[in-house]
Amino acid sequence: DAKTTQPPSMDCAEGRAANLPCNHSTISGNEYVYWYRQIHSQGPQYIIHGLKNNETNEMASLIITEDRKSSTLILPHATLRDTAVYYCIVRNQGGSEKLVFGKGTKLTVNP
Amino acid sequence: EAGVVQSPRYKIIEKKQPVAFWCNPISGHNTLYWYRQNLGQGPELLIRYENEEAVDDSQLPKDRFSAERLKGVDSTLKIQPAELGDSAVYLCASRGRGANTEAFFGQGTRLTVV
Numbered sequence: 001d002a003k004t005t006q007p008p009s010m011d012c013a014e015g016r017a018a019n020l021p022c023n024h025s026t027i028s029g030n031e032y033v034y035w036y037r038q039i040h041s042q043g044p045q046y047i048i049h050g051l052k053n054n055e056t057n058e059m060a061s062l063i064i065t066e067d068r069k070s071s072t073l074i075l076p077h078a079t080l081r082d083t084a085v086y087y088c089i090v091r092n093q094g095g096s097e098k099l100v101f102g103k104g105t106k107l108t109v110n111p
Numbered sequence: 112e113a114g115v116v117q118s119p120r121y122k123i124i125e126k127k128q129p130v131a132f133w134c135n136p137i138s139g140h141n142t143l144y145w146y147r148q149n150l151g152q153g154p155e156l157l158i159r160y161e162n163e164e165a166v167d168d169s170q171l172p173k174d175r176f177s178a179e180r181l182k183g184v185d186s187t188l189k190i191q192p193a194e195l196g197d198s199a200v201y202l203c204a205s206r207g208r209g210a211n212t213e214a215f216f217g218q219g220t221r222l223t224v225v
Contacts, residue, residue, distance in 0.1 A: 034213070043202050043216030044154065087153060097142065098167060099214060101153030
């Protein structure tokens with residue numbers, strides 16, 4: 001599985017958009033980009049995933065660059081409850097079925 | 112629908128004692144994972160089951176850790192004997208069939224070995 005690089009921490013003002021970057025320069029053609037988040041004292045929670053097209057759901061948007069070497073998770077209107085550690089994971093659908101977590105980005109949403 | 116259920120939520124034991132964690136995955140999910148998460152780190156895979164078969168246990172310390180998933184549903188993870196370094200959160204996750212499905216995690220069991 002390709003590795004990912006994320007900033008260790010970010011801050012965002014409540015109500016503003018939070019843009020969390022992820023670098024996955026060694027991603028291969030059949031690997032998806034997954035995002036999970038982990039709120040304090042809870043298990044990781046799935047947010048969104050994509051292959052090459054941008055994706056949007058009720059939680060967030062995922063923007064993947066054309067070369068697929070990086071992506072950005074966007075929380076359009078961050079709330080205090082979005083404070084969490086966000087993990088960007090690259091997963092090979094056809095091979096290993098495990099999720100390999102890095103250290104993620106600690107997002108703090110400030111009032 | 113209930114999510115992934117783990118018990119106990121917290122466990123404190125003395126070193127050298129045995130301990131067991133239990134996981135009930137989402138109904139119908141054939142893939143089950145056990146992860147360990149140390150403080151400040153991301154979760155690390157210990158073992159993955161496809162139904163009742165352990166298909167990836169390369170990260171499981173087999174001298175003291177064991178796991179089972181009888182009948183391909185519930186699973187238990189055991190440590191015997193526990194060491195101080197085993198203090199961590201143990202997470203269980205499950206995933207349904209299909210290459211493009213997401214994994215759902217339980218709340219975890221926080222183990223403290225004293």
